[in-house]
Amino acid sequence: MSLTAIISLVAIVLLAVTSAVIGSIAHRTRLTSDFLVASRSVPSRLNAGAISGEYLSAASFLGIAGLILVEGVDALWYAVGYTAGYLFLLLLVAAPLRRSGAYTVPDFADARLASPSLRRVCTAVVIVICWLYLLPQIQGAGLTLGIVTGLPDWIGSAAAGVIVVVTVAFGGMRSVTFVQAFQYWFKLTALAVPVIIGLAVWYGDDHTFARSEPPEFREPTTVSVTTPVTLEARLPVDVTARGTVDGQPVDGPVRWDAGSSHDVAVGTELAFAAGEPVPVTSGAPTDDESWLRPFTGSAEHQLLATYSLILATFLGTMGLPHVLGRFYTNSDGRAARRSAVVVLAMLGGFYILVTLMGVLSRVYTPQLLVTGRSDAAVLLLPTAVMGSGLLGSLVGGLVAAGAWAAFLSTASGLLVSLASVVSTDVLPGKGGMTRRFPLATVLAGIPPTAVALIPTGLNFAEAVALVFAVAASTFCPLLILGGWWRGLTAVGAIVGVLVGGVTSAGAVAAALAGLDAFLPGPLAAWAEVLLYRPAIVSVPLAFITMVVVSLITRARRPADAGQVLLRLHAPERLGLMRDRLDDRG
Incomplete structure (x- = not known):
């Protein structure tokens, strides 16, 4: 195991232990309100940190930088939408939701319309949303551990699922609040350090994006294709391939002509010499200049897709159960609005760093444009910029631990929302809350953890x-x-x-x-x-x-x-x- 892998594994373990210690210090869960809404006594700034911690998930920490690496400015709508969603939540939902006195989304629906049928429907929707959202978080943990240590992805996914279930089952909302606030600042640090160093190194390079050419491999590079990809070559590319390309077995040097497209099967190895232009996945901008302009990829109906994405991200935030549950913990409606305002600033700072990570990845990890695993950009950037020595390994370990903080904080918030609904609507009357909530947590956490072991x-x-x-x-x-x-x-x-x-x-x-x-x-x-x-x-x-x-x-x-x-x-x-x-x- 390499030095980077050892340091990353140690950093991930230290993060998990530190989070557990913080959660145990804050542990005081005897009443229903302790488990579900932290006794509605969370200060606005602390709640804002917790909201930001659980909201900035695998999609934010890894996914957006990877999309910017591939799609360029078109991917900025993800960051804009995820942030602007809180503006709509602030204006329309935050204060009324808190004044409803509810514990969960189904409880709000019942308070407003007094319908048991509506409450049951809302319960089912909460379970569907949280399970769908949990899957990428747990899979992201597996991807991170697999990339930095070489272990199978399922080991990291299983470990993350167990840690989250145990943390939530015994701590409830009160413990999770303090852990998530800590994890936000840890994630911010884990991005800020490599961005500052990367920008300093990039300043000394002569790379510019204002050119109609694709990025180049900075050194001889061999990539293994782990998912089926279709690659487009903007310029002629000489590549040594071993595997299956365009449905035919290949074992040796081949030349891809300018403007050609090639289907590469899983397990194929592609070796490129230094200075060779980088082929990109089908539909993505093929050169740096078009990468900086919107709607320049070859995918069809991009404007329609963008409008639909804007609608989903702007309005979807106010429908996420784990986000809504956070506003139940404020003391009143004014405090809920104050929390939302602080969250806007915290999210804005975070997404600026993620965007810069995506830009730097275009320069230093162009091989990810070939493999189709653009989510790995954030994890591989530190060693790509600083090398695999001690400094690069230390920063790489910090980033890996930050990625795990993203997965654990979001997964914890989702599981709290799931367990709250299951304990109040699915398991009512089955003993006191101190018994129902841990049982509900286990029942809610097992299915998505099991499904997350299957790669998508x-x-x-x-x-x-x-x-x-x-x-x-x-x-x-x-x-x-x-x-x-x-x-x-x-x-x-x-x-x-x-x-x-x-x-x-x-x-x-x-x-x-x-x-x-x-x-x-x-x-x-x-x-x-x-x-x-x-x-x-x-x-x-x-x-x-x-x-x-x-x-x-x-x-x-x-x-x-x-x-x-x-x-x-x-x-x-x-x-x-x-x-x-x-x-x-």
């Missing part, structure tokens, strides 16, 4: 964007209309959530299954966009359905709708806010 080959940022589409199509319409429109009915909410959920989740399932490949040419191009970016259809459809059905069933409008809305929007000094559950556990 999907970029983390893309996988999370699909989850955002589901959240934007279900809970976003429910929270906005439920918090601002007195005409909403339980029937309208149920039908709207189901329509949005089935449409978006069905598209997610079809995308992961690759069903678009079975459609004829023109339809396949449209299907690929709408399956991977369903929000542009599913979100308006959910809103329209919820409004139309509510108008049709206006006779079933809750009689106290006006009073509930008054409580959601009245200033705290009027004393109308109240919590829905007591602490008898």
